[in-house]
Amino acid sequence: MSLTSSTVRASWARIDAWLRTHAPASARLLAPPADPDEVERAQVEMAVRFPQDLLESLGCHDGLVSWANMLPEQPPIPVTEIVAFWRMSVEIAGEDPDLCEPHAEGGEPWWHPQWIPWAQSDGDSQVIDMREGPRRGRLGSAAHDGTASFGDGWPSLAVYLNDVADVLDHGGTVGPWAPYLTTEGELWWSFEGRTELNGSPLAPAPTTQRG
Numbered sequence: 001m002s003l004t005s006s007t008v009r010a011s012w013a014r015i016d017a018w019l020r021t022h023a024p025a026s027a028r029l030l031a032p033p034a035d036p037d038e039v040e041r042a043q044v045e046m047a048v049r050f051p052q053d054l055l056e057s058l059g060c061h062d063g064l065v066s067w068a069n070m071l072p073e074q075p076p077i078p079v080t081e082i083v084a085f086w087r088m089s090v091e092i093a094g095e096d097p098d099l100c101e102p103h104a105e106g107g108e109p110w111w112h113p114q115w116i117p118w119a120q121s122d123g124d125s126q127v128i129d130m131r132e133g134p135r136r137g138r139l140g141s142a143a144h145d146g147t148a149s150f151g152d153g154w155p156s157l158a159v160y161l162n163d164v165a166d167v168l169d170h171g172g173t174v175g176p177w178a179p180y181l182t183t184e185g186e187l188w189w190s191f192e193g194r195t196e197l198n199g200s201p202l203a204p205a206p207t208t209q210r211g
Helices: 005-022 036-046 052-060 079-093 157-170
Strands: 115-121 124-129 139-142 149-154 177-181 187-191
Touching: 005 052, 005 157, 036 079, 052 115, 052 157, 079 115, 139 157, 149 157, 157 177
Parallel strands: none
Antiparallel strands: 115 124, 124 139, 139 149, 177 187
């Protein structure tokens, strides 16, 4: 499935609208757009040109102002944290073959310098793979204690954000994740069927039911 960058803005507009209506406390945690100069400096330092869908996403929100379980997997991070996490990961991997080379044929390393960590929490990140090839731009996961994986990811950030918006509007899951509301009225993504958080109930997120 191929989606244009204009769909990223449309997806964020749908997500924003849902949050304003159903989870205003979560909506307030979305950061304003990123500074284009900071985005350009990030690309120069990382020696990686960001894909158009990430540029469009950062043009909507530069991550969150504080941690929140806003999206499935990890929460999006500001461009300054993208650079900091990338730099740390590259330095840790260094030239260690156990970290910078695949452990098996067809597998992935722990880290590659052409991965962009667009979302991160507790050392686990959601990365955009910018290595050359037909799957360039795909979205996968890089665990802090294991090798990365793209098998359960998405072909692009645009597809992922569109899936999130579709689920908020019409119901369903994004991979194994379903949206819920906490007792404080915040959006919370959890495995489907898990309706409790730290002893408090989670309510199924309402849908917009458009179309």
